[in-house]
Amino acid sequence: MAAEHGPADIYDTSGDGIEPKTAAEVAAAGHRAAEAAADFLQALTGCMTPMNLRPVYRDVEYATQMLERTARALSEAAQSINSGVPLALKFGDGEEPWTEARGGPVLSPLQILSLAKTAGGLAPEETTTYSAAIQELKPLPALIADKQKMEAREQSRAEGQELHDELLADMESRSCASCGAAPGDPCTAASGNLTGPHAARRHTSPLAAGHPEAAAGVRRVDPKFLHR
Known part of the structure; x- marks a missing residue:
């Protein structure tokens, strides 16, 4: 069953030889990766062969924490996009978000969440939605x-x-x-x-x-x- 597309899921990556994924599917894949990494940590702890796995454990533990944070940010950003949460037209420092200097015209999950937080209390004309900006700019996904x-x-x-x-x-x-x-x-x-x-x-x-x-x-x- 095909996943339901969100309002900003507009670029078909199949033309680039990559299976298309919605933002929600990407977030779900991130959560699965984090869960798999956590399972790996448990497996390392339960290894029956006496080995010094401390260095491996530290590396995997760090990777697991990063995956968990990344998956959480992806999930929250996808929900913000799909529900049309207002985003500030500028970052808190006054800089434009949709520029190459800030990694644009597409934004990272953390940037999206930052703009959503900044939008609180702003007038409607001082905000936009991610899907509206993407529909207007029609940029390529960064990757x-x-x-x-x-x-x-x-x-x-x-x-x-x-x-x-x-x-x-x-x-x-x-x-x-x-x-x-x-x-x-x-x-x-x-x-x-x-x-x-x-x-x-x-x-x-x-x-x-x-x-x-x-x-x-x-x-x-x-x-x-x-x-x-």
């Missing part, structure tokens, strides 16, 4: 935005490497007037080490002429230097 940026960087690196390899192959398909390398052979330095391609090859490559900046950075590294 999805990070994922898309990372994928874009990886794609750019892959395309850059692909172009590098194409440029190298095209330049080395021509003879080199500098070192005498035949078409298909790499350039060599006076020491005999592989190098280049030399500028003479770059200047005779139509592909290099079309990508001068990328071509200037093309290098062949002698394999014997790779594992030093």
